[in-house]
């Protein structure tokens with residue numbers, strides 16, 4: 001009985017988030033058409049069949065999210081975990097930030113970054129306003145809005161999609177079953193504000209967690225969220241995922257969520273290669289990113305609209321890329337992939 005009620009509460013919460021996300025996008029799109037029509041993106045209408053496919057995929061995502069919690073892979077409380085008060089307080093900021101986003105879009109200005117930025121140490125491809133975001137990834141302001149913006153973009157499914165890395169990660173770590181849980185090191189590459197680490201911490205309370213990102217501002221935000229959790233504080237390190245400041249063979253697990261589509265092809269391969277290098281033989285890499293044309297042709301319009309609405313300069317190349325081949329080229333074996341709504345999750349082992 002308690003389980004049924006909790007499941008109903010979870011489904012109601014997800015439906016509520018979905019309604020808020022859809023309503024927010026409807027109203028903000030209408031407002032942009034009115035106030036800044038020249039910046040309004042030309043999107044393609046979503047075919048009715050695709051809407052039905054999206055609804056079915058969303059329902060399947062909720063079901064697997066619930067089932068894997070029931071199986072004990074992570075606590076059920078994680079399904080309800082979100083900084084509600086903080087998001088409510090920040091929501092007006094999302095609206096206040098919109099006019100500058102529309103301006104950048106109208107002017108096709110994708111390099112509107114903080115004027116005091118020292119660009120040394122950042123690859124060129126990074127110095128852009130991804131998603132037309134104010135300051136790109138390079139300010140505390142951007143970091144303070146990011147989680148809420150992603151939550152709205154994915155209609156509340158971002159964490160359920162991120163949580164799909166947990167099962168393959170736990171399965172992969174079984175290769176080290178003879179070690180105590182506290183001896184396992186798991187690295188989250190491009191951790192951003194640490195939402196994936198938050199999911200992983202709930203599933204692996206004793207593991208040593210490390211998060212890497214290029215953005216000091218996003219790492220500061222990650223530190224704020226993660227330091228509220230019990231258990232050992234994850235180590236947060238600023239660095240480029242192509243050449244990570246970690247010893248070869250020093251990690252037993254690596255996760256990387258929503259990075260691949262923001263990289264040019266060569267950098268994508270370089271990141272996968274470096275994930276291979278830092279893993280110990282037997283270790284597991286779990287990658288999660290947008291679905292692609294080959295595995296989810298039914299969502300082609302949604303993928304196309306995504307790159308029309310947001311500044312995502314490498315997305316078109318990414319959705320046609322062969323990630324399995326890249327993993328194999330890096331040396332990985334046991335490559336598997338599954339799709340969950342708009343996210344594809346790959347797992348692969350270092351032989």
Ligand SMILES: C[S@@+](CC[C@H](N)C(=O)[O-])C[C@H]1O[C@@H](n2cnc3c(N)ncnc32)[C@H](O)[C@@H]1O
Nearest residue numbers: 137190191192213214215218239240241257258
């Ligand atoms: C779309 S966000 C994803 C963040 C997080 N994984 C999540 O699930 O929300 C992309 C992140 O990748 C980081 N990033 C982009 N290129 C990078 C690179 N070459 N090395 C390290 N981090 C990078 C950005 O700073 C940003 O935090």
